[in-house]
Amino acid sequence: MKVKKAVIPAAGFGTRFLPYTKAQPKEMLPIVDKPTLQFIIEEAIDSGIEEILIITGRNKTSIENHFDRSIELELELERTGKTELLREIRKISDMANIHYIRQKEPLGLGHAIYCAKSFIGDEPFAVLLGDDIVYSKKPCLKQLIEVYDVYKTTVIGVQEVPKEDVNKYGIINGKYLDNNVYMIKDLIEKPSVEAAPSNIAILGRYIITPAIFDILEKIKPGKHGEIQLTDALRELVKSEAMYAYDFEGRRYDLGDKQGFLEATVEYALRRNDLRDNFLKYLTEIVERETKEELLDEIASGAEEN
Ligand code: G1P
Numbered sequence: 578m579k580v581k582k583a584v585i586p587a588a589g590f591g592t593r594f595l596p597y598t599k600a601q602p603k604e605m606l607p608i609v610d611k612p613t614l615q616f617i618i619e620e621a622i623d624s625g626i627e628e629i630l631i632i633t634g635r636n637k638t639s640i641e642n643h644f645d646r647s648i649e650l651e652l653e654l655e656r657t658g659k660t661e662l663l664r665e666i667r668k669i670s671d672m673a674n675i676h677y678i679r680q681k682e683p684l685g686l687g688h689a690i691y692c693a694k695s696f697i698g699d700e701p702f703a704v705l706l707g708d709d710i711v712y713s714k715k716p717c718l719k720q721l722i723e724v725y726d727v728y729k730t731t732v733i734g735v736q737e738v739p740k741e742d743v744n745k746y747g748i749i750n751g752k753y754l755d756n757n758v759y760m761i762k763d764l765i766e767k768p769s770v771e772a773a774p775s776n777i778a779i780l781g782r783y784i785i786t787p788a789i790f791d792i793l794e795k796i797k798p799g800k801h802g803e804i805q806l807t808d809a810l811r812e813l814v815k816s817e818a819m820y821a822y823d824f825e826g827r828r829y830d831l832g833d834k835q836g837f838l839e840a841t842v843e844y845a846l847r848r849n850d851l852r853d854n855f856l857k858y859l860t861e862i863v864e865r866e867t868k869e870e871l872l873d874e875i876a877s878g879a880e881e882n
Contacts, residue, residue: 580722580784582696583626583703585617586689588634588680593832602636604707605643606837608844609851612643613831615669616710622673624718626703630676630696632689641677646670685803690785691793699787701725704806709781710840712847713826717782724758724822725784731813733761734782735821736828743773747807749821750774757823761814766800766807777821779807780828789813 591603604614614631621629633640647666654663676696680689690704703718711717717734724732735749747766751759763774783806792809799805813819827843830836842859845851 578700579625580701580703580725581626582628582630582700583621583705583718584630584632584690584693584697585614585621585705585707586632586680586686587614587637587640587707588632588683588689590634590683593834594837600636602634602640603831605639606831608710608837608840609848613707613710614640615643617705617707618644618672618675620711620716620718621703621705623716624703624722626673626718628674628676628696630678630693632680632692633677634680634683637677637679644669644672644675685798685801685805687793687796687804687806687809690806690809691790691804694790694793697787697790701731701784701786704783704785706781708830708832709828710831711780711782711824711826711828712843713824715825717824717826717828720824720826721782721784721822724820728818728820730817731786731789731810731819732784733764733810733819733821734780734824735759735777736780736823737776738778740770740773740776743767743776743778744769746778746780747810748773748775749777749779751777751821754820757825759821759823761819761821763814764807764811766805777823779821780824782824785810786813786817788817 587602587604589603591598594603594606597606605612608616618629631640650666651663654666678692678696680692705718721732721734733749738746744767747764748768749759749761750763751761753759759777765772765774789809792812793804796804796809796812799808810819829840831840845855
């Protein structure tokens with residue numbers, strides 16, 4: 578069966594980005610001038626997804642408005658002859674069939690996915706997490722769908738992470754087959770460095786079979802007292818084959834300020850309209866910092882003498 582539906586959980590509190598996230602969902606944080614959620618939705622559409630369900634929490638209005646039409650804005654852009662912008666704005670609202678459902682209580686990622694049960698029905702579906710955006714030649718989700726089309730069962734997007742970071746991710750225990758595919762034997766949510774079976778981490782992209790819903794319905798809260806998707810997948814792998822795909826692409830961890838800043842700088846440098854001036858600016862500040870550091874060193878050396 579073809580993968581046509583995707584679920585995007587966007588109901589977290591975004592505590593790591595307070596105060597911004599007090600009244601704004603963190604999924605609306607922009608990378609240069611595009612909300613991160615739009616990157617995710619574009620990836621889904623470019624991968625062949627036709628229906629998208631966004632699981633929202635509080636503060637969902639700006640998400641709905643962003644992907645809805647804005648007639649006043651369109652008229653204004655038309656009146657002032659800003660056709661390029663007008664096309665861009667129209668594209669956003671024409672992107673796909675986007676549906677919304679509200680997760681009433683923040684009970685964890687597994688619970689958020691469970692909220693998609695009736696929307697998904699009895700089909701395999703994609704999950705894209707907003708904290709991970711991937712810059713790649715072929716959309717990350719498309720890479721996973723191609724693997725799904727071969728194996729016809731759950732496929733999870735993974736990449737190696739530094740050993741000391743395993744406690745931030747779901748980690749797989751797998752057997753390497755070939756072509757960057759692993760057969761998963763087990764998964765564990767945020768293990769300690771000592772307990773981790775590998776440093777191959779789940780990075781926010783999944784194709785999952787609908788059998789997950791029966792498991793999510795019954796599963797007990799796990800790490801941090803939350804219903805964990807990884808725990809449900811761990812149950813699922815006992816009854817169905819499951820694969821991981823080490824996808825191609827530069828992945829940014831937007832759940833983290835450093836990752837967010839790296840994405841901002843690198844996406845700006847990829848833009849023809851920004852690259853030259855921005856690069857000049859970056860070079861200048863690095864030179865200035867280095868020079869000031871040298872001057873400080875010289876000055877402190879002089880003090881010591
Ligand atoms: C979630 C998942 C985790 C996965 C991570 C990827 O964790 O539970 O398995 O590795 O996303 O970003 P979170 O970052 O939401 O705590």
